[in-house]
Amino acid sequence: MATPPPGANLEGAPPAAPPPPGTDMTGICFRDQLWLNTYPLDRNMIFDYFTLSLFYDRTCNNEQLRMRSIHPLDISQLSKMTGIEYMLSEVMEPHLFVIRKQKRDGPEKVTPMLTYYVLDGSIYQAPQLCNVFSARIGRALHYIQKAFTTAASKLEKIGYVDAENDGGTPLHSKAGKETIDLKEVKRVDQILASLQRKLPPAPPPPPFPEGYAPPQTEEAEKDPETQQTAEPQPPAIDPIIDQGPAKRMKI
Known part of the structure; x- marks a missing residue:
């Protein structure tokens, strides 16, 4: 059976367009039950499943390795590149997988950006610690x-x-009670x-990491004096x- 197209939902509707960079996606989750019924969810297939979601950035270094028929999580190849990459940081097969998005500036220099976790087949974006x-x-x-x-x-x-x-107003119930x-x-x-x-007041949160922007709310657009x-x-x-x-x- 062919692999479902990226971003396909359970009803078979056309795949949704990826959101612009910096969009907050902590309020949504992705799940492809057809894929889960077809393939096993383990450390070898988890990244292929993650690429179907809207959380995946197709400009990353892992996608370049996939196009060259190299395993997308091969650290020996990723360490030679610079830019955005995904790493599988924690694994508890088959229930929990933690994927970290980071920016690599050298073989030993990486900057964490975002964290995603796959819980029993559902993919979520973990909230920023400053937001919590x-x-x-x-x-x-x-x-x-x-x-x-x-x-x-x-x-x-x-x-x-x-x-x-x-x-001067008497209180009948006042008798016998402590004054x-x-x-x-x-x-x-x-x-x-x-x-x-x-x-x-609540202290301001620390600056957001690169590649993430907080959602705009109505209160933020109001006059500070108001x-x-x-x-x-x-x-x-x-x-x-x-x-x-x-x-x-x-x-």
Whole structure:
């Protein structure tokens, strides 16, 4: 049986055009069930399967070796070339294969760019570490700020009720309960408000590696002054929790 064309989907539709360089593809996955039913998924065939996906760059050095009938993962040949290449870094046959995209500038000088993994026949692009840290830190700061706001609002409500009671309004349920010190409440409220003002925003993520550009969002296009005056927004999507393998679009 002939090998399916690159980018073919399960329904047999025409192969999709490869995305432009720098496109974020962490939200999609590729799976060709016809190929998986025909060929074994092992270290000898995994790269042939990877070339069918939209993650594969056909200008890489591995493709040049394939055109010369040389094994595309032959490190003795790849080390003599410069440019973009793919390497099989981790193998747990037949369930997990990790493929690293890197730029080679010499026999011993390579710069990692992106990482892909094949999990039980489905190919995914691993999220950037800077994206994971940025999402986790942003989510933590969001909930910490929300906790401070909730605590401050409850303390203000307690102080308001206590002030009304001191003004002459009797409370039958107040007997036998511990008296609230209004000065202590205000002092704690001031401490919480001071900590909330000192809470720094999420630090900017480190620069992206060469060949990768973050997806443009609507918030990034807004005026910076508008973002400063707006209320705190929910945390950004977590590349691991919110975009796991089960939630990615299949191609």
